[in-house]
Amino acid sequence: MARIAPLSGFPEWLPDGRVVEQHVLDTLRRTFELHGFAGVETRAVEPLDQLLRKGETSKEVYVLRRLQADDDDTAAVDRSAQLGLHFDLTVPFARYVLENAGKLAFPFKRYQIQKVWRGERPQDGRFREFAQADIDVVGAGELPYHFEVELPLVMAAALGALADVGLPPVRILVNNRKVAEGFYRGLGLEDVDGVLRNIDKLDKIGPDAVAELLGTECGATPEQAKACLELAGLSGSDASVIDAVRALAAANGASNELLETGLAELGALIEAAAERAPGVVVADLKIARGLDYYTGSVYETVLVGHEGLGSICSGGRYDTLASDGKNTYPGVGLSIGVSRLVSRLLSAGLVRATRGVPTAVLVAVSTEAERAASDAVAAALRARGIPADVAPKAAKFGKQIQFADRRGIPFVWFPGETHQVKDIRSGEQVDADASAWQPPAEDWWPRVVPAV
Amino acid sequence: MARIAPLSGFPEWLPDGRVVEQHVLDTLRRTFELHGFAGVETRAVEPLDQLLRKGETSKEVYVLRRLQADDDDTAAVDRSAQLGLHFDLTVPFARYVLENAGKLAFPFKRYQIQKVWRGERPQDGRFREFAQADIDVVGAGELPYHFEVELPLVMAAALGALADVGLPPVRILVNNRKVAEGFYRGLGLEDVDGVLRNIDKLDKIGPDAVAELLGTECGATPEQAKACLELAGLSGSDASVIDAVRALAAANGASNELLETGLAELGALIEAAAERAPGVVVADLKIARGLDYYTGSVYETVLVGHEGLGSICSGGRYDTLASDGKNTYPGVGLSIGVSRLVSRLLSAGLVRATRGVPTAVLVAVSTEAERAASDAVAAALRARGIPADVAPKAAKFGKQIQFADRRGIPFVWFPGETHQVKDIRSGEQVDADASAWQPPAEDWWPRVVPAV
Numbered sequence: 001m002a003r004i005a006p007l008s009g010f011p012e013w014l015p016d017g018r019v020v021e022q023h024v025l026d027t028l029r030r031t032f033e034l035h036g037f038a039g040v041e042t043r044a045v046e047p048l049d050q051l052l053r054k055g056e057t058s059k060e061v062y063v064l065r066r067l068q069a070d071d072d073d074t075a076a077v078d079r080s081a082q083l084g085l086h087f088d089l090t091v092p093f094a095r096y097v098l099e100n101a102g103k104l105a106f107p108f109k110r111y112q113i114q115k116v117w118r119g120e121r122p123q124d125g126r127f128r129e130f131a132q133a134d135i136d137v138v139g140a141g142e143l144p145y146h147f148e149v150e151l152p153l154v155m156a157a158a159l160g161a162l163a164d165v166g167l168p169p170v171r172i173l174v175n176n177r178k179v180a181e182g183f184y185r186g187l188g189l190e191d192v193d194g195v196l197r198n199i200d201k202l203d204k205i206g207p208d209a210v211a212e213l214l215g216t217e218c219g220a221t222p223e224q225a226k227a228c229l230e231l232a233g234l235s236g237s238d239a240s241v242i243d244a245v246r247a248l249a250a251a252n253g254a255s256n257e258l259l260e261t262g263l264a265e266l267g268a269l270i271e272a273a274a275e276r277a278p279g280v281v282v283a284d285l286k287i288a289r290g291l292d293y294y295t296g297s298v299y300e301t302v303l304v305g306h307e308g309l310g311s312i313c314s315g316g317r318y319d320t321l322a323s324d325g326k327n328t329y330p331g332v333g334l335s336i337g338v339s340r341l342v343s344r345l346l347s348a349g350l351v352r353a354t355r356g357v358p359t360a361v362l363v364a365v366s367t368e369a370e371r372a373a374s375d376a377v378a379a380a381l382r383a384r385g386i387p388a389d390v391a392p393k394a395a396k397f398g399k400q401i402q403f404a405d406r407r408g409i410p411f412v413w414f415p416g417e418t419h420q421v422k423d424i425r426s427g428e429q430v431d432a433d434a435s436a437w438q439p440p441a442e443d444w445w446p447r448v449v450p451a452v
Numbered sequence: 453m454a455r456i457a458p459l460s461g462f463p464e465w466l467p468d469g470r471v472v473e474q475h476v477l478d479t480l481r482r483t484f485e486l487h488g489f490a491g492v493e494t495r496a497v498e499p500l501d502q503l504l505r506k507g508e509t510s511k512e513v514y515v516l517r518r519l520q521a522d523d524d525d526t527a528a529v530d531r532s533a534q535l536g537l538h539f540d541l542t543v544p545f546a547r548y549v550l551e552n553a554g555k556l557a558f559p560f561k562r563y564q565i566q567k568v569w570r571g572e573r574p575q576d577g578r579f580r581e582f583a584q585a586d587i588d589v590v591g592a593g594e595l596p597y598h599f600e601v602e603l604p605l606v607m608a609a610a611l612g613a614l615a616d617v618g619l620p621p622v623r624i625l626v627n628n629r630k631v632a633e634g635f636y637r638g639l640g641l642e643d644v645d646g647v648l649r650n651i652d653k654l655d656k657i658g659p660d661a662v663a664e665l666l667g668t669e670c671g672a673t674p675e676q677a678k679a680c681l682e683l684a685g686l687s688g689s690d691a692s693v694i695d696a697v698r699a700l701a702a703a704n705g706a707s708n709e710l711l712e713t714g715l716a717e718l719g720a721l722i723e724a725a726a727e728r729a730p731g732v733v734v735a736d737l738k739i740a741r742g743l744d745y746y747t748g749s750v751y752e753t754v755l756v757g758h759e760g761l762g763s764i765c766s767g768g769r770y771d772t773l774a775s776d777g778k779n780t781y782p783g784v785g786l787s788i789g790v791s792r793l794v795s796r797l798l799s800a801g802l803v804r805a806t807r808g809v810p811t812a813v814l815v816a817v818s819t820e821a822e823r824a825a826s827d828a829v830a831a832a833l834r835a836r837g838i839p840a841d842v843a844p845k846a847a848k849f850g851k852q853i854q855f856a857d858r859r860g861i862p863f864v865w866f867p868g869e870t871h872q873v874k875d876i877r878s879g880e881q882v883d884a885d886a887s888a889w890q891p892p893a894e895d896w897w898p899r900v901v902p903a904v
Contacts, residue, residue, distance in 0.1 A: 062516045
């Protein structure tokens with residue numbers, strides 16, 4: 001066999017890493033379902049022309065070709081016949097909504113946990129395949145604002161449910177397109193997207209360079225640029241941040257209706273969040289990424305203490321998630337980058353799995369002729385929901401205990417006239433009955449625990 | 453939006469279909485884990501040269517190309533640098549074993565549930581993307597025969613666990629490469645693969661045509677061909693089928709050691725299966741598919757009453773699942789075609805989901821100003837593990853009940869001085885406390901039930 005080296009950008013986990021990932025996925029799924037989101041999966045591919053509707057992403061698509069495509073196929077080089085792997089779960093979901101609009105009940109809340117692919121240059125070291133966990137709610141024609149409050153709180157609950165296994169606290173940073181746009185227009189700046197694009201560079205190039213660019217690229221006066229930077233400097237998790245924006249706008253003569261609408265929305269979000277998930281949601285007027293295509297709230301999420309990782313959960317409100325000419329479907333949603341999150345949890349040593357196999361009990365085998373007796377014990381344990389395995393060989397018991405030990409299996413069962421089960425960590429060995437004995441709850445299944 | 457038609461060969465389910473699929477996947481996973489199989493996921497892509505090692509499958513591969521590949525990349529047209537989507541889970545698992553051999557404990561039992569892709573011609577109507585659920589056990593250097601007995605029984609347990617939701621009974625058909633090879637060689641036929649290939653055509657072209665081909669292609673005399681067909685005619689689920697093969701071999705002077713080894717293995721499998729899963733496993737000496745690349749047991753599985761669907765779960769024993777020059781890794785495994793199974797369950801109307809949303813309780817909203825009170829009820833229910841949603845609008849209660857009804861949500865909650873909850877199927881409405889009330893177990897989560 002020739003190449004067995006890992007492929008850069010395509011992460012894979014060993015079994016104990018997979019236990020961690022699976023726990024994260026199970027926890028997210030459970031939280032989403034408790035909140036009434038229906039699970040959906042879409043195919044991995046979309047027609048290339050669908051994937052390229054947003055020009056910006058065109059660099060990141062993997063195009064598929066049938067290895068044995070015949071002449072008829074290769075002649076069909078028009079993009080509508082070509083297929084590419086989806087690079088997010090939003091484009092496929094929008095297509096799914098249109099395709100099934102007549103069969104779905106709106107507002108439709110769905111979660112979707114799947115791999116996505118980005119055709120990055122191999123040398124860039126980015127993930128080229130990764131799992132995302134998305135929640136979205138989509139309405140037919142209309143979608144009340146309160147969903148913009150609820151969805152980040154669902155994500156806060158989902159990520160909060162991982163705190164006890166060692167996930168650091170999260171902070172959800174929110175902003176609102178209407179606030180930014182209202183403020184900039186109130187100042188007299190019409191190139192809203194241009195201003196946002198430059199404000200987004202703040203952390204990289206600093207306020208002086210941004211002020212310069214706002215002047216040269218967006219025609220801002222020094223006073224206008226200063227006001228934009230002051231807005232970007234505001235943040236807070238209670239009503240005072242709303243007041244501060246309002247005061248800044250008044251001081252710059254930038255007050256207007258759009259700004260007020262945005263501030264009312266942002267204020268409602270902060271207020272509800274302060275009650276339902278205290279300390280988690282922060283209004284941060286610097287958040288610009290996404291505001292150029294979202295139309296209302298926008299969200300980013302950082303792990304406290306791991307801000308350098310960037311946003312692990314982002315999203316926002318679209319007035320037009322999808323449209324088929326007849327109907328428009330507004331949506332709001334967020335997406336967790338699960339692979340990035342799990343990768344950090346593992347590489348930073350924050351969490352660990354108590355074992356890499358599901359097995360709680362290894363049933364020893366005395367002699368190969370008596371294997372059926374061991375199989376029967378394992379079957380009896382499994383019938384009561386206890387994960388059990390049978391030793392692969394009737395080796396010396398020491399070897400069989402070693403087999404369990406190497407895998408982190410806590411118990412070894414010895415069949416016989418009188419059955420016995422041994423906790424190989426403490427060495428305690430007791431008589432046991434396969435139709436009644438059970439392991440302590442914490443040993444029943446592999447668990448994910450803080451690594452410290 | 454241009455093309456929103458379904459893509460042939462890429463199945464997708466509506467939310468209630470996904471509930472069925474998810475239940476199947478959860479059930480399989482639980483059964484595999486109860487038997488000590490560790491979950492593993494591999495990346496979706498493999499180097500093209502790995503995928504093409506078996507020439508036979510080369511027609512079915514989707515090759516990936518970065519849309520914006522630059523000249524450096526396109527110059528690298530050698531196959532080792534090209535990536536293709538995996539078409540099964542065996543090739544990636546073999547690679548995973550080699551890549552991580554130093555970190556895995558052998559024998560290594562893993563399950564793997566993932567999508568696979570086959571670059572079929574679109575017009576052929578076959579699935580081009582589908583989910584598979586595989587179990588394999590792989591040894592380092594050696595792998596005891598008893599795993600060839602256990603693995604089909606794990607699959608029998610996994611599929612049997614779906615009987616109560618409406619899956620028809622399964623029948624696992626087994627054969628053994630050593631029996632076939634020993635018998636053919638005993639007859640004096642050396643082109644074993646050729647004989648198997650023609651025997652595999654029995655159902656399609658009938659015994660006379662097969663006998664003819666055995667003569668022209670494999671040099672069989674009429675007597676040899678007759679013996680081969682007689683062997684293919686044998687089947688049974690107890691030791692008598694073993695005796696019948698032995699008698700047939702003796703009558704044709706075809707007895708030998710390899711045949712006896714194979715019969716001992718096949719007999720042990722039948723005997724263990726008769727005890728542990730009565731009526732499920734049948735020795736069928738006609739099964740030829742796969743025998744040309746498997747080296748011991750081979751398995752196919754049909755749904756009783758739906759035999760036309762073909763095998764829904766197949767596999768067998770490889771003496772060399774993987775090899776890295778130093779070590780050889782024998783394996784035995786089976787693979788369930790989950791999408792095909794779910795597709796049949798749904799299209800044949802065998803099963804249904806009790807609802808398409810997780811929600812057990814819809815909390816009504818009296819007025820938008822009182823939405824927080826409804827949110828609080830939902831939060832209290834969720835905190836006790838009860839999936840709850842809040843009405844999207846403070847519409848008339850009749851409308852809100854209709855909203856629940858359309859989604860199959862069984863209960864609507866009315867907040868107030870005194871809270872009440874209504875079973876909208878019976879109309880029964882009772883006082884309730886969000887910190888204590890719970891739905892009947894059968895309404896708690898969506899369930900999958902026989903459709904009849």
